[in-house]
Amino acid sequence: MNTLETLGWTISDWLSAHQQNEGNGHLEKLVDAVNHVNDCAWISRLSASDLKQQLEHLNARREQGDSLPLFGVPFAVKDNIDVAGWVTTAACPDFAYTATEDATVVAHLKEAGAVLIGKTNLDQFATGLVGTRSPYGAVSNSFKADYVSGGSSSGSASVTARGLVAFALGTDTAGSGRVPAGFNNLVGLKPTRGWFSIKGVVPACRSIDCVSVFALTVVDAVQVAQVLGEQQDLADAYSRKNPNTAPTGMPERPRFAIPSKLAFFGDELMQAAFMQARSELEKMVDLVEIDFTPFTQLAELLYQGPWVAERTHAIGSQLIEHPEAMDATVHRIVAKGMDYTALQCFDAEYQRQALARYIQQQLSEVDALVVPTSPTIRTLAEMQDEPILYNSQFGTYTNFTNLADLSALALPAPFRADGLPAGITLIANAWHDFALADFGQRWQAHLALPMGATGKPFQAMVPTFKPVAPGAVPVAVVGAHLTGMPLNFQLTTRHASFVEATQTAPEYRLYALANTTPPKPGLARVAENGASIQVELWDVPLANFGAFVAEIPEPLGIGTLLLEDGRRVKGFICEPVALGSAKDITHFGGWRAYIASN
Template sequence: MMNPLLSINNLQQAYADGSLTPRQVVTDILQRVEDYTASTVFIVPPTWERLTPYVEKLERVNMQNFPLYGIPFVIKDNIDWVDVDTTAACPTYAYTPTESATVVQRLIDAGAIPIGKTNLDQFATGLIGTRSPYGVVKNALNEELISGGSSSGSAVAVALGFASFGLGTDTAGSGRVPAALNELYGLKPSLGAWPVKGVVPACESLDCVTVFATELQDVYSVDAVVRGEDAADIWSRAVPLAPAANPAVVCLPKNDLTFFGPYAHEYEAAWNRTVQRLENGNVPIRYIDVTYLQEAAAILYDGPWIAERWSAIGDFVEDHPDEIFDVTRQLLRESENQTYRATELFQAMHRLQALKKRAMLELENAVLVLPTTGGTWTIQQAKEDPISTNQQLGLYTNHCNLLDLAAIAVPADHATADVPFGITLFSRFDEEHLLKGLATTIERGNTIPVAVCGLHMRGFALEHQMLECQATFAYQTTTASTYRLYQLATQPAKPGLVRGADGVAIEVEVWDMPIAQLGAFMQRIPAPLGMGKVQLANGLEVLGFICEPDAIEQALDISYTGGWRYLETTSIE
């Protein structure tokens, strides 16, 4: 059976040893997309007819000559893919490009397989993931929550295992917010480092193409293929990536931060834990005043720069007002209605240059760390108040491109079991290698304890899933004396751990799992099992397997054994 974890490394190993072929991978993806009930992830979903030429080409070549041989990826539908409509989530705007965007063509030339085109907040205007006539893109981990925008579809497609990586775009945070909300890495390279030729502009002077992936190395495997100047792109520039290195100092905000939404307290607690881990790390910490970042961000939406959005698509909006999503039309109209004198534009440019200079000096050989977002929202809350919810999501992202910074969103912790918490690392445009170095350091030390009580324990049938997720065994212990263990009526038989009044201590194993792998791991857990808080004998609460209470009605109570390992009558295949 195919490994559903589509990391580039996993696939490359499987292709090399002959255990998988690109045709098998594409077949599996097509089936998973078909089985997924929420159809809003794709605007142009994958089909065999469209993908066959790519698969057949790979079957005729030497994989050693293609660094991304057989690696499936998705494309945000404001990025051109030859002969496939680009809509920018506006059907009337659609056109059929005669060539692919530079980044897409470079990926295809490297052997990657474009799977489909994904949904987005219309014209890349928004950080929510709900502003599309093609429907709301639900969060991959908790369908009541927003997925983040504007690159919602690409992020969710990767988190659900429909692709190894996804292309997004980022003007004010669209390549980072969806990464944080769906527990992914999201790389936003320096302005111009990746060509934007073939991308529908939002704010053309600030737009970047970005990548989402479940593993840090994957984003840099993509970066190695697409980075580089394109002479046909007026915004392109040479920004080479030096070998990864840790910064001399990590900058953290000395100001009080704002947290919001239904998980505000949990987000703040996750941020505080993250700060503590950074303080206990090997890189020195410097606390800085970050209020000037908000002043820079205000130039984007509260100053003359807002007119750049209207300059890109204003004529289309004027000619097709009824085709524009309501909130999008409102925001674009506001940008047109605000008039600024030429002197005000130059004043904004000069002030922004002063803020850029400050950032360049302050971040020399340094990396700034902030929460990617200060919270999240339910889909319903975002619908009821679409403007302010969106504004708050950009609180820690909007400044980035205006200040010519590079950034990478990194999974860092969890607010709750199914609500991830992420941070963003910022560097100068010419010191991106520091992001890779610090992100690697964080990844190696960034794990979460997970308690398993059955098939995932050492020596049992699903131990391989723990190893595939790069989890390492930590220790063996028992739960608090408040649990019952049941043998569920499943094939094969599985344990169900349920908290109850007359419970006993049940043996569990605690494994340290990289946070970046947790989302993909949870996607593999079938009902009636799930993940929640499990209290250990020492009083510590960790993430672990729990069972829906209704499932035990037909199950056998085996609590008397003290644990799955001691169940003599059960044979695990």
């Protein structure tokens, strides 16, 4: 399998191969290799005949002109996610059933042209952060086989890290989409709860479950996320519509919170790696230390409180009453759900709500929180000795996230001295997913670590990613709303994100308006003798766009501007009646140069 040319290919690599009519042959070799290697990361695999049928269907769709943004890109899904005609096991043979329809997320990926090549191993019923609690075998770390892979999405992380697939789906309730990413040098996108549908996913804790994405790059993870979250799934009671109020990018130098005290449970190598990551972060962000106690208190509710009963409910009494059918550690955990009363559940919910509100308020004052993805890592042998204690340690910086309704992005970070990965995770309030991805791409480019466990260099030539976030309105500003100018706060307080400095097409003239406070320019499009004028492009969340426009005084307004590269965006325009008393300042090329001249 190591001889496969496609190991470590990103989405763009696969798309390029298909454009050159070479992709189908590479997929056939990949599927053949996966089917002829004993690899416990897989539970079920695509057959050669089924691949042929999929490719014939995709080629027919492409010839019909269908939009297929993931045409022929191979992916995998965790085996608690339904695929029509495939067996779903949740890593428990006694629970297994053949799915009659695709989970919504799988249906979206197939519609986009992606090719499913297999279903992956997991901690049974997604209960664990270790990757060892499965009758199909413990999934080893992709760098050192005697260490754990992390879980519960162990198989999905493993096949992505080794470059077999361009991306894979996991699930994340307590950190299952982040801890394996941290242990395998991957990107792990844990979306805002409800952004991706969980219809067709075997629940762990249905009220806080998320489908997650593993990828080698942030760019790929977000490309998949845009397919998965394109529309709300009304068939999923927990699916939510994006309110379009959050920023879609981060400032040039963001402000991150960081716990004032960090626990590493004696793991000096992980601590040293995180300190190195902190040093690199300080080159890019301002760090603000905070008290982490409320986060810890909320995290403890997940396994030391009645939320365990939600796992018990998901599995059902039939299996709970037959421990021989389940992994011993998983049964030991979920059986505790029987011990909680309804009164205790309500009491815990009130605690959760109070802590979540406090945490959300803290995070509203920064651009993100940064933490180690996991404070430590253990060997497979060590996990056998302390299966619950060490698992709990892995969740120190993950367990609270879904309970507090937060978004998260696990990222590769400087390696430990022993050669094992040590990731960091960015966490923010709900719907800040694109803002986290904006910084995540900068971070990956800054470190330029090899991708996953492939040894393949980070693709620095990947085009710079700017999120095409649904619900964001690009607005070109020309004067007092520019960065550092008096009215810029009207953008930043509405979570607008700076995109780029650019220029209009050479069809405009710029004027300094008379009797305006603070001083403002007027931009007018002309039929001749025009020039290019410097502007800044900002993404304004759609829900905040109306309030921003309402503050614009006459004679200014918002219209459509033509940029030098041909794009048409919303931007400031001026009523012609005000230009008669205005001063023509076109020769300065922009408002900033004019202000400097004064």
